[in-house]
Amino acid sequence: MDIQSDTQPPSNTTGLQLLQVHAYFRHGDRSPTPLGEAKARAKLWETRLQEVPLILQKREYFPQKFPWGLLTVKGAEQSKALGSWLREFYLPEFCGPEYDIRNLQSPEKPVIQLRSTNFLRTHLTAWFVLEGLLGSPEAAASVPISCRDEVDENLYHNDDHCPRLKKQWYTAWRRACESVGADGKKWHSHFKKMQDAMTQALEISLDKPGFLLPMDQPGFPWVKAVDTLECGRFHGDMLPPGISDDQITEVRRLLARDYALTFQDREILQLAVGRLVRELVDAMSECGTIPTLFLYSGHDATIMPLSVALGVPWADWPAYTSCICVELWQSGGGNYFVRVLYDGKGVALPLSREDGALKKEILTLDEFREIANWSMISEAEYSCKCEDMSGLVEGSRSSAV
Known part of the structure; x- marks a missing residue:
């Protein structure tokens, strides 16, 4: 009814x-x-x-x-x-x-x-x-x-099964990662010492960093590195020297902000x-x-x-x-x-x-x-859009707010 x-x-x-x-x-x-x-x-x-x-x-x-x-x-x-x-x-x-x-x-x-x-x-x-x-x-x-x-x-x-979404979302994620604050710098630059500590503690090689999520690329795998430490922290594992609870919390908040921006x-x-x-x-x-x-x-x-x-x-x-x-x-x-x-x-x-x-x-x-x-779409519309790669330009935006 x-x-x-x-x-x-x-x-x-x-x-x-x-x-x-x-x-x-x-x-x-x-x-x-x-x-x-x-x-x-x-x-x-x-x-x-x-x-x-x-x-x-x-x-x-x-x-x-x-x-x-x-x-x-x-x-x-x-x-x-x-x-x-x-x-x-x-x-x-x-x-x-x-x-x-x-x-x-x-x-x-x-x-x-x-x-x-x-x-x-x-x-x-x-x-x-x-x-x-x-x-x-x-x-x-x-x-x-x-x-x-x-x-x-x-x-x-489900970007693995929607080519248009894969292209659009990865572009949006790169844009979010490259955005700068009022000081003209990316937020990552304020956590350089933390990045160095994670690189050493997790034995990360940027040439061969191990398993990565698509959203970890390009550059340092912030999402996966912080997630690895947070999983252990929840079980009482000590954080590596040079990394604090407050830093983990703040970086997760900034990653969440970037992640949410990709869906705007x-x-x-x-x-x-x-x-x-x-x-x-x-x-x-x-x-x-x-x-x-x-x-x-x-x-x-x-x-x-x-x-x-x-x-x-x-x-x-x-x-x-x-x-x-x-x-x-x-x-x-x-x-x-x-x-x-x-x-x-x-x-x-x-x-x-x-x-x-x-x-x-x-x-x-x-x-x-x-x-x-504003966001809902039918299965038929989804199927048609997913396979349509027309009008996509690297770094372009579609109907953003």
């Missing part, structure tokens, strides 16, 4: 009925991807990994070299904690204060739907979120984890998460009578572009199990409203992309559609 929402939203959700929650979350703590020193510490990271339940061992995942990029025991604990929060915050709203958790997933009235990217760490995160949400491994096993083929995945910016281009944002945003709007526009909790187990590359699509870019690099919840509510008069939470806190969304635009924490569904319309 086509939902209409033409009234002004209330100041809070008192008296409203919760119909849907779409919870998009990053995976839990993981081991680093190998870079320099990390390769020599394989045995240590093996001891920190989470055991994989038998039911998940039977699936095939995106290939990764053991023990790198896998969920840790700490990551499983974080995921359970997120699931417990979802249970306490949403299930009473969905099912009433006296709900029986054993009745949530009946074939006739499933309350929970879950999708994950095809990585072992995101499937494990999803599993332990379900454990925290439903209270036991047996209950977690009652919820199927669906997954798209890699070529069709839209829970991250409208075409890049559409190709990155436009299909995911359309799925969200379509689901809210066709909601039925059964309250539904939609769970999406993804990555920082899910959280960051989605936050830009909502008009409030994440200010810091998304932490492990960071979560964006998009809620759909209904009033007694039959009108529909939307609220967005970042890590459990309500966020006021700007109603347009203009500077100084009015912000609201609870919006009508029509207002939310207007926000989403």
